[in-house]
Amino acid sequence: MKAPPEPFATASLYNPHYPRRCGQALDQALQFTPAYHSWRSFDIGIESGVFSRLASFSALTKEDLRTHGPQGFVPHGRSIPEGLASGEIELATTSGTTGDQVENVWYQPWWNRSEAASWQLNSHACGADLGNHREAILTSPWCAGVPCENGFLTKEQRTLGRFLYLCERSDPSQWPNALMNRMVDELNCFGPQVLEANPSFLGKLSRHIITNGLRVRSPALIVLTYEFPSILHLRIIRQAFDSPLASSYGSTETGYVFMECEAGRMHQVTESCHVDFLPLSPDQGGPKRGRLLVTTFDNPWRSLVRFDTGDIVRLNSGAPCPCGRHEGLTLTSVEGRLVNLTLTPGNRLVTQGEVDRALSEVPGIVEYQVIQTEQSAYTARFVIGPNETTPPTGAVREAIQAIYGPAATITPEPVTSIAPDPPGKYRLVKSLIPIDPSLFLDDQFAPREKNTQR
């Protein structure tokens, strides 16, 4: 049996209470939560230190969440039917593809605390006096809001307390101009302090604002979430709005995990979760590039330990962040989802972030989608801006070739629009051939297979 790895968390700085909170989260799972019953025999014991203890377990997957169901992750014998009946909790189904959906217990006070903790990591959010603010939300209505794919809803039908959902349609490539004009009018009248947006959706609205010379009132803060923000999105959003932008990283399952500070790096929300970092092997971009496993703190309705978020990130290296925050992990970037990974013909992993940085350098492009169709074949679909006349086909090919190498066959394909996958999620990069990302982890840090196989 291999020696236990020295977890990355050991090298991070935390507040004095943090290790104890990690231990409480782990003990609550092992001792009082049904889904972790089979994990107990893998516990290497408290004398090993909590970070090493955590690292000795396998990862928790969405499949595990489905296998045990929401009740399996409720600690201390609380009853979901009773919680639902009293109104203390709700059930929320995540909006993945059908085979990927998970039913989650939604406990609003815990979510609110996690969100408020994330605000502390960005000075613009701190200064905006958030908590009881007006907020506009622009994302797929199937993720948050009220869907209506035929016809339109009134503003009242899209308002929930202090939240206004700007859009009831999930495909921005089909938004009529009148709908985008309505969004601008509503931003101007409603005057939200925060606009929370899917970057693809807000990118589309921003292009409409710029192209038509519209005036829009900028909120105190724009929080980008739900999806990987492309450099192209950020660029056009900055042209349309004066607001500071902050990327927020988390999920329905985990709450808020990282928040972008005013200096542009992502800081761990150490008040509400612990993060284990699993580096990729050195020939695949490790040890600075890797995957995340999240353990949540103090949710009385959900015990989550080492949950695999399904993303690749890059750790901050070199100097500490100039903002002065130093607790927990700091990321230079989120590199994209595992399902958006591609491979070079020589089997090197390519993240969405790599493709994005390359294509954002090609002048004239406003949207793109790169699809690996075979081991060495890639189609690069792209949309050019309204003032462009000649598609930069050669430059697109060169940018993609530089990533995938001379053995790659690149097919640039100018298109007029790119639609998201249902239920409104863009996949800017994807592979049609299956990729098992677990094969690319550094063996020293790879989690054990399953906590049930002994």
Ligand SMILES: [Zn+2]
């Ligand atoms: Zn910072």
